[in-house]
Every structure is written in structure tokens, then in C-alpha cells.
Amino acid sequence: MTNILFAAGGFRWGQFEAPLRAALAEAGLQADLSLEHAPDETDYIIYAPNKHFIDFAPYGRVKLVQSLWAGVENIVTDATLTQPLARMVDEGLSEGMVEWVTGHVLRHHLGMDRHIVNPGHEWVFDPAPLARTRNVGVLGLGALGAACAQALAALNFNVLGWSRSLKAVDGVACFAGDEGLREIVSRSSILVLLLPLTGATENLLNAERLGWMPKGAVIVNPGRGPLIDDDALLAALESGQIAQATLDVFREEPLPQGHPFWAHPGVTVTPHIASETRPETASRVAAQNIARVERGEPPLYLVDRQTGY
Structure with missing residues (x-):
């Protein structure tokens, strides 16, 4: 027994x-x-x-x-x-993460927040570009990251993937190392974080790297909260360097009620549900x-x- x-x-x-x-x-x-x-x-x-x-x-x-x-x-x-x-x-973790990530990437790509909620009931004609013209970066190409990158590539996004050591993922342009990180961050209008939390990845997205991103870029983080420097992200949102951030994970969970993320118009908070x-x-x-x-x-x-x- x-x-x-x-x-x-x-x-x-x-x-x-x-x-x-x-x-x-x-x-x-x-x-x-x-x-x-x-x-x-x-x-x-x-x-x-x-x-x-x-x-x-x-x-x-x-x-x-x-x-x-x-x-x-x-x-x-x-x-x-x-x-x-x-x-x-x-497979359950992978499928759940793929569904959450693709849903929110499509939401930001299509500008669904603007179209679903129109202040003053205005007729806002603002069609999105085709997916094939949009660069989406995925930081982390483990089981979850690779599955999400391939799903986004299947939707015709131009997907760039980064990992600590160079990997090969079908349909994804893969990079590694410091130069590869800068390449992806600087080219991605939507950046998805799916890295594990280690000493090397904590605060990976700091003020300097947020400054590398195209102005008005979007961040989607279902990975780990401390991958992002919170203060640097808030500053980038205030300056318009980052347009929006959808965050499923945080340094402290549940996210404290007084945290600035709750009230910030550029932040969407979800309660660590990306992939249960x-x-x-x-x-x-x-x-x-x-x-x-x-x-x-x-x-x-x-x-x-x-x-x-």
C-alpha cells in the first residue's frame, strides 16, 4: 500500500x-x-x-x-x-491559460473596452487593424507560454517569444538573452508575461524596460505579480507610455482594497483566475x-x- x-x-x-x-x-x-x-x-x-x-x-x-x-x-x-x-x-492549466490570454489579447487588439462602453452613447467608428499587423510579445516559453504563443499565432498575430535559453516554437519568432529581451519588448504593442518568478525575473519590467515599449502599448500579466515594478507601471500609465494593463496576479493577494490599481482607469484587475x-x-x-x-x-x-x- x-x-x-x-x-x-x-x-x-x-x-x-x-x-x-x-x-x-x-x-x-x-x-x-x-x-x-x-x-x-x-x-x-x-x-x-x-x-x-x-x-x-x-x-x-x-x-x-x-x-x-x-x-x-x-x-x-x-x-x-x-x-x-x-x-x-x-492540459487543464494550459487550456485555461490559453483561453484567458487569447481573450484579453483580442479584447485589447480589437479595442473592445472603447466599443462596449461608449461615454455619452457616442457612435465610435474605430475599427482595429488586422491581427497580422499586430506584434504580440510573450515573455516565457514554458508549457503555458508556448501554448499561448501558438494560439495567438494561429489567430494570425505576429508573435514574438522570449525565454532564458533559446527555444523553437512553431509559428513564433523566438529570442533569448538580454538583446532578445530588448528586441521583443521594443517591438510588442501587446506584451504577455508568462515567466516564473525567480531572482532573475523579479521586477523584469522596470522603468527602463517599460520605456523600451512602443508608446501606448498594452501589458497582460497572468504570470506572477512581482515580474512588474508596480510603481514604474503606474508612472508609465500616467505618462501614457503604457496605455493599459490587464493584471491577474499581484505582489500581495488578494490585492489590498487601497491599492492604486483598483481605481486606475488604465488597469483591469482580475482575481488570479487566468488558469486555475x-x-x-x-x-x-x-x-x-x-x-x-x-x-x-x-x-x-x-x-x-x-x-x-
Whole structure:
């Protein structure tokens, strides 16, 4: 019997218990899934960072900690975590992110805010250019970023993608390194942020790089809040350098009620909903990864502790 500790918060237990049990059975695992297992009897931990973090040190028998989230910045630096850590990569996350990103890129491309809300009920005839004339930059070409970049390219946008190391994505002009970053930022009238949060990416969009963007550009951030310097973004919005920003993630969540983003006419706030982990699809990934380890195979989506993702 394989003992699996569900340490992702009790409120998620109601969402995940049935799909996980079904997925574990489908994967052929004889598993005891529980909210409570003694550390010296636990073989696997299914985890999502909560307000009350656990001490991983006593769980010396654990073969894998499987995160339910794509982002692992809140756990990867935990000194007590010496066990292998896998991040969540699954079709539900990718599909959800693609739908949110393409929806908001199209919203900004088409000028839907102007057309749907017309002050004074004016007849505003302001057709958008065709997608093939619009440069859309995607910073981050991991599983989510690559899927979004390809979806935007399929809509005929001219998509530019940037990653830490050079990648190849069909239909996307790919860049890497400092020069590549400047190339994409300076050419993108809509810029989508899908990078992980690391020491190298925090405040990536600072005042200098916001100044590289075409005047009146748009930022869409469903990645991580600290990728953007908040004060620099507000200043760029006030000056007109940046026309609009749609933000799904923030340095502090929920976004405090007094934060300037709430009231700024150039900012759209969404409550970290761009791509929520879906229990049905994530459960299958977790079960399959545990089954791989039980068969003596390496787990998928292992986190590199040096890079932070």
C-alpha cells in the first residue's frame, strides 16, 4: 500500500478527493490517500503552498512532493524540502491559460473596452487593424507560454517569444538573452508575461524596460505579480507610455482594497483566475507521476532548484 499525504489545504480536499482516488485507481495504484499520515509512514506528498507551511524534514521516506500548482516559488526555497519536487504541468492549466490570454489579447487588439462602453452613447467608428499587423510579445516559453504563443499565432498575430535559453516554437519568432529581451519588448504593442518568478525575473519590467515599449502599448500579466515594478507601471500609465494593463496576479493577494490599481482607469484587475488548477486533469497528472516513481521511472516535471522552476 502506498501512503499519500494530501497537504494542499483542507478546503481543497473536497475538490480533489474523488478525482484523485479515481485517478490513482486508474493508474493501477493501491494507495491510501489521506489528510493525515505519520511522517515516517508517508511515501508521497501532494502539495500546494498554504498559509500554514509544513516542515518537510520529518518526511524522510517521501519519494516525491507533487505540487498542484505550476508556480513553485513559494516552496522551492524551503530549506526543509530535500525531497524531489515536481511542478504541475497539465492540459487543464494550459487550456485555461490559453483561453484567458487569447481573450484579453483580442479584447485589447480589437479595442473592445472603447466599443462596449461608449461615454455619452457616442457612435465610435474605430475599427482595429488586422491581427497580422499586430506584434504580440510573450515573455516565457514554458508549457503555458508556448501554448499561448501558438494560439495567438494561429489567430494570425505576429508573435514574438522570449525565454532564458533559446527555444523553437512553431509559428513564433523566438529570442533569448538580454538583446532578445530588448528586441521583443521594443517591438510588442501587446506584451504577455508568462515567466516564473525567480531572482532573475523579479521586477523584469522596470522603468527602463517599460520605456523600451512602443508608446501606448498594452501589458497582460497572468504570470506572477512581482515580474512588474508596480510603481514604474503606474508612472508609465500616467505618462501614457503604457496605455493599459490587464493584471491577474499581484505582489500581495488578494490585492489590498487601497491599492492604486483598483481605481486606475488604465488597469483591469482580475482575481488570479487566468488558469486555475482543475482537479480532474491535475489529479491524473499527479497519479501518473506517482505511478512512474513506483515503477522505478524518473518523475516528470522535476523542479531545478538552481533555476527555481
